[in-house]
Structure formats: C-alpha cells, structure tokens
Amino acid sequence: MAKPKSVFVCTECGGQALKWQGQCPHCQSWNTLVETVAEKTESRFVPISEEAGLQMLAEVEAAEQPRLPTGISEFDRVLGGGVVPGGVVLLGGDPGIGKSTLLLQALSHLAGDRKVLYVSGEESPQQVALRAKRLGVQARRLPLLAEIQLERIQDTMLRERPVVAVIDSIQTLYSSALQSAPGSVAQVRECAAQLTRLAKAGGAAIILVGHVTKEGALAGPRVLEHMVDTVLYFEGDTHSSFRMIRAFKNRFGAVNELGVFAMTERGLRPVSNPSALFLSHHEREVAGSCVMVTQEGTRPLLVEIQALVDAAHAPNPRRLTVGLEQNRLAMLLAVLHRHVGIACYDQDVFVNAVGGVKIGEPGADLPACLAIVSSLTGRPLPPKLVAFGEVGLAGEVRPVQRGQERLKEAAKLGFNRAVVPKANAPKQPPAGLEVIPVERIEQAVALLRESGSGRP
16 A cells, blocks of 8 residues: 655645755745645635626725624724624634633624524533533523534534634644644645635634644644634733733734733623733832833723842843843843943843733833833832833934823823823823923933932
8 A cells, every 4th residue: 555645834834845854945934844644636615706707896895794792892802893794713822711711602692693603623512511501601592513524514504504603623623635634734724724715705704713832823834824814812821810812913903902801700701991900009109110001902001010120140130021022121221321321231130011911012111211210229200100102222212102092091090190202292181190201211210310209
C-alpha cells in the first residue's frame, strides 16, 4: 500500500513546501512549517452570490441590515451593537476563561424569538446541559448538536435555517474531503472557509470558538483571522473574577473595543462601570500613582498607573511593565533624564496598570512619567487629578485623540483637575474640572515639584 504523500504547510501564511525548512519560503517566518497529508485538488467552493457576473457598484443595493442584540450589553458593545446577519465572528481565549459560558448565555436570549443552533464538538450533550442548568438559562428552545463532521453540520444548518449558530470549537471539526486529523492546518482552514461561505450565502450569523496556543495566539493558520469578519479575544487572568473581551478586528464596528464582565456563579455578568475596576482606593495619598483616561474603542476608561522606583542591587537595573509596552518605558526614562534631569540608571523601575487591562496607546506616556517621578521623589500627586498625553523624544507633550470625551468621563467620576496636552485643552472645560495644559514634560513635572505636601 502506497504511503500517503505529505507536505509541509506554514501556519502563518498557508504556503506549502515539499520538505521541512526552518524558514517558510513564502512569508519568511521561522519554525512555522507543519507536516500534513497532501490533499487531492478538487473544487468544493461555490460563489457567495448566485449572480457572480460583472456588475456596477452603483447598481448594488446597499441595505443596512438590523443587528441582533444578544441580551448581554458588554458583548453587544464589542460586536458593534449586536450580531450581524451573515457575519462570522471568531472568539478566542485561554481554556476555562468563559467562552462557552458567554455564548450559551447569548444563545439562550436569542432563542426566545429566533431559531438558533449550538454545535458542540468538545463536550457531550450531558455536559452542556449541566452548564445550562448551573447558569439557569432557558434551554427548552435551544437546539443542540453534538457533531464534529463538517458535512453533517452543513446539512443540519441548511435544513434548520438558524439565524445564529455557534461552533464550539473550530479546531475540533473535520471534513471528510480531507484525510488529515481534526485541528490540523488543512482541516481548520477548510472548515472555516466552508462555514464562512455558508454564512455569506444563507445569511446566518456564525460564531466560531477558537483555541489559543501557549503564546496566546489563535491556534491554526493565520489566514483564519482573515476569513472571518470579527476577531474577539478574551483578556484577563483566569484566576480573577473579571474578564475582558477586546475586538482586534471588526468589519461592522470599532476596532479595539473593550467589554468588561464579572464571572459569577450564574455566569458572566456585564460591568456597568468598568472604570471602578481599574482604580485603587487608598486610605491616604500615596506616591507613585497617577490616574489616566484611556480610550478603548468608543469608550473612555479611567485606569490607575502605578510606578515603583527602588535602588538597584544588581549591575543591570530592571525595567518591568505590566499592561504597558516595556520598550516604551525605556524611552520615557531616557526622556526624563535628558530633558528633566531625572536619572534612573541606578534604579529598578516597575510600572503597572491596575486591574490587568492592557494599554497600547501612547496616551499613557504622561501618566507613567508622573508616576515614576512621584515614586522617585516620594511626593504624591495632587488628589483627584487625571492626566493623559503622548511624550515625544524632544520632550514635547503631544495630543491624543478624543480628548474632550476623556475629560467628560473624568469629570463625571468626580475628578477636579486634569493635566493634558495643550492641543487637547478645550475652550470650555466640563463643569467642575480644572484643565491644566502643558506643552513639555518639564512643565508637567514642575506641577509635582510645586505640590509639596500634595496640594498645588
């Protein structure tokens, strides 16, 4: 019996090679080639539209489709207002973080007046029923299919015509047209492509659950993220009671949108005021703490930035960040040394964003600098003060986007003083909020030096 021919497929770009190489010849990525069985080439795809001919764009009817609310406010916020008919959503996260729990809650709400389908490829029907009983969801009108073969799932969807279908998970499915095992690069790519075509042609919204690797990336080929319309990631520590979902790609809503949930005995519950999670409540004023207003998608959030500067007891001082970019910390320390005269070359510097939130925008530069100087000098910042702004290499404080919305959020939560870039200073500040515009980092640090005992 002839041995089946194998090829090596890149998990990043999907390119193929006849033998293993350390570097992919197509995308130049290292150690991404995985051996898989070579499949027979046959056409298994149909066009998305029956009228696949040439047509003018002006003649295409662009009708706005109504969204389907899931009944979970924070989940709808991340999706951009709800589930879009014909859209494909990919939800990834660590094991046990709450992916299946969240989707079971959402489907139970949608099943009230719409046809839905829950496909379980990892758990038996008894296990899903136990989870539904624990969560207290209405399971009478929630159809369940325990199946991993793609063709049977497609037949069921074509027969039942659900409005929303959940596939838990995409890595467990396999197609009989391929010989490789479930979870392989070829199987994940094939099953995702077929389900995407089915969603576009039939108008059903499909939510795919995706596993993640130990590095935190979605398992399978990178092309999986390009096929779908929306990519959502669970963030946060599995040992904490709070969960966060961030949108990394969304064709129907804002990118980088953040939804905050609390894990309870009855499942995931949306958090109405997430800013309270990211702020510490100190009994007295402490040094090394500065509150910033960050913009996550369309929502402004107040996050406390904490810094600890301590004498280094090793030849190489440590630079450690949690929730912020570590390379940016080194740049900020160089700016403080060059333009303010504050040296930390013999100090260990630790910077942390409270609550486990990850801040990727440069608006955290100014609060991080103020927190570092506060910890180094031992002087607390003035009470009820917020700050935001980007710090350049020349020492200038650059503006950030949506400064007016950030100031309104700070005033709403009771802050009365804000240090902002001069370009973000409004003509009419919010009531009860004093806006202090600065052009350079020296001016911001001077406010801390003048505060003395904590009052400017």
